Amino acid sequence: MKINYQWLKEFVDIELSPRLLASNLTMIGHAVDSVEEVGEHSILEFDLTSNRPDCLSHLGIAREVSALTGKPWKLPFTQLKESQTRTEQVTAVEIRETALCPRYTARVIRGVKVSPSPSWLVSRLESLGLRSINNVADITNLVLVELGHPLHAFYLDQLRGQRIVVRRAWDDETLTTLDGIKRDLSPEMLVIADAERAVALAGIMGGAETEITHSTRNVLLESAYFNPASVRQTARALRMSTEASYRFERGTDYEAAVIASDRAASLIAELAGGEVLSEIIDVRVPLEERKAITFRPNRYHQLIGLEVSLEAAAKVLRSLGLAAAEDAPAHILSAVPPSWRGDLAIEEDLVEEVARISGYDSLRPTLPGGAGAGSYLRGESGRREVRRTLAGMGYHEAIGFSFVNSDEDRLLSSTPEEARLMLQNPIDETQSQMRTTLLVGLLDALSRNINRGTRNVRLYEMGKCFEAGAEERPREIERLGLVITGARNETDWEAAATGVDFFDVKGAIEAIIENLGKNRAEFSPSETIGYLHPGRAAVVSLGGNEVGFLGQLHPRIASVYKFKQEVYLAELDFGALSGSEAVEIRYRPLPKFPAVVRDLSLLISNKVAYADVEGTIYGLAIPELVGVRLFDIYSGEELPGGKRSIALSLRFRADDRTLTDAEINAAQSLIVTALAEAVAAEVR
Numbered sequence: 001m002k003i004n005y006q007w008l009k010e011f012v013d014i015e016l017s018p019r020l021l022a023s024n025l026t027m028i029g030h031a032v033d034s035v036e037e038v039g040e041h042s043i044l045e046f047d048l049t050s051n052r053p054d055c056l057s058h059l060g061i062a063r064e065v066s067a068l069t070g071k072p073w074k075l076p077f078t079q080l081k082e083s084q085t086r087t088e089q090v091t092a093v094e095i096r097e098t099a100l101c102p103r104y105t106a107r108v109i110r111g112v113k114v115s116p117s118p119s120w121l122v123s124r125l126e127s128l129g130l131r132s133i134n135n136v137a138d139i140t141n142l143v144l145v146e147l148g149h150p151l152h153a154f155y156l157d158q159l160r161g162q163r164i165v166v167r168r169a170w171d172d173e174t175l176t177t178l179d180g181i182k183r184d185l186s187p188e189m190l191v192i193a194d195a196e197r198a199v200a201l202a203g204i205m206g207g208a209e210t211e212i213t214h215s216t217r218n219v220l221l222e223s224a225y226f227n228p229a230s231v232r233q234t235a236r237a238l239r240m241s242t243e244a245s246y247r248f249e250r251g252t253d254y255e256a257a258v259i260a261s262d263r264a265a266s267l268i269a270e271l272a273g274g275e276v277l278s279e280i281i282d283v284r285v286p287l288e289e290r291k292a293i294t295f296r297p298n299r300y301h302q303l304i305g306l307e308v309s310l311e312a313a314a315k316v317l318r319s320l321g322l323a324a325a326e327d328a329p330a331h332i333l334s335a336v337p338p339s340w341r342g343d344l345a346i347e348e349d350l351v352e353e354v355a356r357i358s359g360y361d362s363l364r365p366t367l368p369g370g371a372g373a374g375s376y377l378r379g380e381s382g383r384r385e386v387r388r389t390l391a392g393m394g395y396h397e398a399i400g401f402s403f404v405n406s407d408e409d410r411l412l413s414s415t416p417e418e419a420r421l422m423l424q425n426p427i428d429e430t431q432s433q434m435r436t437t438l439l440v441g442l443l444d445a446l447s448r449n450i451n452r453g454t455r456n457v458r459l460y461e462m463g464k465c466f467e468a469g470a471e472e473r474p475r476e477i478e479r480l481g482l483v484i485t486g487a488r489n490e491t492d493w494e495a496a497a498t499g500v501d502f503f504d505v506k507g508a509i510e511a512i513i514e515n516l517g518k519n520r521a522e523f524s525p526s527e528t529i530g531y532l533h534p535g536r537a538a539v540v541s542l543g544g545n546e547v548g549f550l551g552q553l554h555p556r557i558a559s560v561y562k563f564k565q566e567v568y569l570a571e572l573d574f575g576a577l578s579g580s581e582a583v584e585i586r587y588r589p590l591p592k593f594p595a596v597v598r599d600l601s602l603l604i605s606n607k608v609a610y611a612d613v614e615g616t617i618y619g620l621a622i623p624e625l626v627g628v629r630l631f632d633i634y635s636g637e638e639l640p641g642g643k644r645s646i647a648l649s650l651r652f653r654a655d656d657r658t659l660t661d662a663e664i665n666a667a668q669s670l671i672v673t674a675l676a677e678a679v680a681a682e683v684r
Contacts, residue, residue, distance in 0.1 A: 002128045003061050005042035007146075011062035012073045018042040024068055028356045030055060041127040053250035054340040057148025063340075067319040067357050075259065076146060080266045082278035085110075091156065091220060093283045096167040100190045101202060103225040103284040104166055105257050107265050108156060110218045112136065112274035121271070136212045136219060139267045141243075149223065149252055149260035150244035152192075152200060156218040158210045161195025164220070166202065173198055176208045177240075189234045190226065203231040203248035204240055219268065223261035225254045236425060254287055255339040292325075292334040295350045303348065304355050305366055316357045317350065379478075382516055382578045383462060386480065389515045393508055395458040395482070400441020402464065406433040408444075411557055412531050413437040419467040421474055434466035434474065438481030439531075439571060443553075446483050447561050455565065456486030462574060480577070482508060482550075482570040485563070502536050505550045505568045509540060512572075517582045519543055523550075523611065531557050540572065542580045548572030588655065595626065595653040596664055600671070601684040606635075606642050608679045613646070616678040622667050624659060627651035645684060 005018045014021060022032035022044050031047045046055070054060045059075070066073040093106050116122075117138040125132055128145060132138055140151040156162060169175075169185035175198045176182045185191065185198065192200035200206040203226035212219065232249035235241060258280060265276045295317070300308050314324040314333050321338035337344040344350065355363075376384075387397065403423065409415075413436045421434040435441070438461045449457045460482045469475035484505055488498050506523060513521045522541040529537050529549055537551030550570035558567060604613065610630060617628050632647035639645060650671070652664050675681035 001046045001048055001056055003044045003046065003058060004124060004127050005044060006040070007124060008058050008062060008065070010076065011058055012065045012069075013071045014065060014069070016069075018044060021065070025061070025064065027360060028064065028068060030061070030064060038127050039123070041123075043127060050250060051343040053247055053252065053342075054148065056247050056250075057145060059147050060340070063321065067316070070319070076263060078263050078266045080262050080276060081269065083110075083275040085275075085277050086279045087277040087281050088279065090162060090277065091159075091281070092163045093281050094163070094165045095283050095285075096165065097190060098285045100168075100227045100230045101166045101224060102227075102287060103254060103257055103282070104164070105223045105261050105283075106164055106281040107221045107223075107261050108218065108277040109221065109265055109268050109272075109274045110277065112217060112219055112268060112272040114212060114214050114216050114272060118271065134212065134214070135272045136216070136268055139264050139271065140221075142267070143260050143264045144243060144247075147256060147260050147263065148247060149256045150203070150247055151260055151264050152206050152222040152244070153212050154199065154206070154210045154220040154222065155212055155216045156220040157216075159194040159199065159220065160197070163195055164222070165193045165195070166224075167191065167193055169198060175199075175201065177201065177205045178208055178211055179205070180208065183238055186237070189237070190230050192222070201234060201238070201240075202226050204235055204238075204245040205242050217274075219274075221261055221264055221268070223257045223264070225252060225257055233425075251342045253340040258282060290336050290339075292336050293344065293350055294347055295324075295333050295335060295354070296347070297331060299347060300351050300354060303351050305364065306355070306358075306362065308354060308358065312358075313350075313354050316354045319357070320353055322350075379575075379578050383574075385515050386460075386462065386512055386574075389512050390460050390482075390508065393458070393511065395460045395484075395508070398442060398445045398459045398461045400435075400438065400445065400461055400463065401431060402435055402466070403427070403431040404433055404435040404440045405430050408440045409433055409436055411560065412439040412443070414530070415467060419469075421466050421468055436465050436467055437571060438463055438465065438479050439483070439569060442481050442483040442569070443561055443567075446485065446567065447563075450485075450563065450565075456490045458482075458484045478574045480512075480548075480572045480574045483567065484508075484569070485565055485567045499566060500568060501566075502538075502550070502552060502568060505570050506538075509548075509550060509570060509572070513542070513577070516578065517585060518577070518580055519583055521547075526551075530554070540570075542577065545576065545580070547576045547580070591653055591655065593654060593656075593658050595651050596659055598650045598652070598664060598668055600648045600650055600668065602646050602648065602675065603639065603643050603682040603684050604646060604679055606644050608681075610646070612679055613648075613675065613681070616674055617650075617671055620670060620674055622670065624652045624654050624663065624667060625650065625671075626653050 016024065018035050022035050026032050032044050033047050034045045036043045048055055055064060062073040087108050090108055091106060093104055095101055095104055114134050114136055117132050117135045121138055121142060122132040125138060125141060130141055136153050140153055144150050168187050169189045169191045171187060173185045174182055175185060190202040191198040192202055199210045226248050228249050228251045231245055235245045235249060261280060269276050295313055297308050297310060297313065310326050310328060310331065310333055314326050317324045317335045322335040324333050324335040326333045335350060403426065415436040420436060423432050426432040442459055442461055445459055446457055462480050464476045465479050466474045466476055482505060484500050486500065488500050488504065510521060519542060523538045526537045526539045527534050531554050532551035533554050539546055540548045540550060548571050553567040553569055614628055629649040630646060631649050634645040652659055652667060672683055
């Protein structure tokens with residue numbers, strides 16, 4: 001928002017230079033991004049917080065300057081001369097939706113001459129980036145930036161029945177707005193109508209049929225208060241944002257409607273001629289009376305760390321327009337906020353007001369007090385262990401949005417349609433669904449990395465996914481997702497061309513499960529996961545329960561993302577993983593006796609997985625067997641069809657003695673026999 005420094009001085013006496021004023025206003029919470037010289041004007045550009053709509057005007061900033069400097073603020077001079085004819089003799093106002101429009105005022109100016117605005121008015125508007133239209137429209141914009149209260153001028157003769165009806169839009173009703181666009185309306189939208197049709201979107205934009213033109217002679221001036229939520233909902237639904245809606249949807253001053261109307265009517269009579277009819281029509285439903293808020297100096301000290309007297313706090317609050325009454329014996333004060341400060345509701349709000357006007361620069365750095373010791377939330381130690389494990393394997397953590405593109409989510413998830421959660425009012429139409437999988441965000445992040453030249457990528461994410469369930473609230477599922485592509489070891493120049501594969505992801509999952517202290521995972525091939533490459537996909541199970549999957553991204557999906565290199569991914573149900581049975585951890589002293597290593601070469605079927613071989617060996621529970629390692633795989637024409645050769649290294653050791661050859665031979669014979677029975681293995 002822009003404020004004209006020279007114009008601001010008409011509301012409050014300012015002795016500070018524009019840049020010093022900008023610095024002081026920033027220190028009390030109104031950040032000034034820049035100060036620019038535009039011709040003879042000094043323009044301050046503010047970045048205001050959404051809870052301070054009262055500052056979206058020169059008057060609003062003047063009030064803050066007044067509190068800062070002690071100089072009184074004043075309203076612009078208004079000299080209103082009214083005719084003998086009463087407004088109600090030529091028009092009428094009816095409010096059918098008082099909850100959405102509790103106040104609507106209408107004033108009529110007859111016999112105006114619409115023409116270009118005088119140079120001073122054009123200069124003021126253009127200094128703030130506003131385009132001059134004509135004298136009547138420019139005056140409504142002038143009052144908007146002066147007082148912060150939006151107005152609208154109707155061509156009275158074009159209002160059928162010459163009356164105003166504030167109502168909801170009808171089914172299938174349309175309105176062509178001032179920007180020339182035909183809008184489809186719905187009953188959830190509040191409109192300003194005449195006797196027959198809608199002529200404006202309440203609080204947003206007027207209609208083209210009642211626009212002020214050079215042939216206009218009679219003007220109906222609207223000044224109203226609209227429900228902020230209603231204006232916001234309509235503006236979002238129609239994808240509109242105007243200077244009026246920006247203010248109405250944040251909340252305007254209910255009591256400023258007549259003040260703004262009087263100011264605009266007097267300027268129209270002065271610059272466009274005509275007579276202002278007497279007795280403004282003011283249809284209103286009073287808002288709930290503002291309640292007094294208690295302020296306690298000891299609470300101020302607890303929150304801010306500074307001392308303040310009742311008198312000093314009352315002075316600050318009165319300078320901001322609050323009616324403050326001190327209760328010295330109770331050492332408290334009560335303050336009623338003014339109509340323009342809708343953001344003040346609780347004691348902490350008053351604490352903040354006193355602190356910012358007194359000066360944040362007076363705060364002293366202190367350490368917060370504390371007692372007791374903290375503890376991890378449930379499952380947090382497991383999450384930290386996963387992060388440590390994956391960081392050690394070269395993975396980087398990604399944090400994606402919970403809102404995703406529904407088409408992308410369908411590509412990467414088998415969740416049924418009825419379980420998907422669509423947003424009724426999405427911030428972005430392309431992200432209108434709550435995610436059911438982490439893979440959408442991970443693949444989007446991978447795509448951005450590859451498009452920017454980073455082709456060796458390892459990412460993971462832990463986060464919630466959402467599905468509709470039998471209960472009213474959505475079901476939240478915590479998942480762990482992995483994605484990996486590129487070289488296995490890009491720093492090794494000899495092996496830089498060797499890419500990652502299925503087993504890199506499998507190894508990461510095994511490391512996670514081992515470091516979480518869980519039982520060994522089981523991996524079984526799967527052909528039913530549509531977004532994974534057939535023959536390069538597997539389901540992960542713990543204790544017979546499926547906890548996730550891994551595999552290569554299907555070429556069909558890879559082509560959608562324009563990936564030209566193989567991409568491997570995995571997704572685990574982290575809740576099921578962390579909740580599975582843990583392995584009892586046992587410790588033993590360092591060995592005192594040497595280990596004996598025996599190599600075993602076996603001929604097995606190509607259809608036999610190494611996991612079955614290893615599982616069979618460990619299943620024998622031979623106390624002296626401390627390790628099994630696969631160190632060679634061979635396939636060749638000299639081997640029988642459908643067979644391959646594997647070489648295992650078996651490591652034996654006893655804790656209390658040196659093993660004899662007879663003991664080792666017996667153990668090895670037991671292993672060979674078990675493998676022959678379980679997987680039809682033959683010793684070579």
